[in-house]
Amino acid sequence: MRSEKILDMLNEQLNRELFSAYFYTAMEAYFASQNLDGFAHFFMVQTKEELDHARLIFDYINKIGGRVILKELKQPKIDYSSPTEVFELALSHERFITSSIHEIAKAALEEKDLTTHNFLQWFINEQAEEEETMDKILRKLKFIKEDPSGLLFLDKELSTRVYTPPSILQEN
């Protein structure tokens, strides 16, 4: 059983996922301007993942007979003082997205909308991974204290990130 409240929250989450893609594209652009191509690649893959998250919510809203409402996207921050600042912002953004998803899941339970609650389980698991990924890289950056050779080593590691569409997207 879907409610207007849940539909509004899903549309807001769709906007947040699209903003996430925008936010990470700005980070890709920053790293490209610093010639840190591996970091740029990492955020290019992250952007694709965010677009997948948005697509899953877009499709779900349609599937339950709701209306997708696209809203304005605010301009993301475009300049950063360091790679560490980028990952601090990315981690805090992911924590915000996690709490946003949790709020919808809680509201879905309150509204006895078990279908939406079930749909959100994939996102809840995904968010744990998103936070872990950002946190690990942030800790590495703090460990190397942005020493140039450490940064280049990490740049190489991040250049190997592979984009894999979520299996639930392939099933649809």
Ligand code: OFO
């Ligand atoms: Fe869509 O998980 Fe990040 O923001």
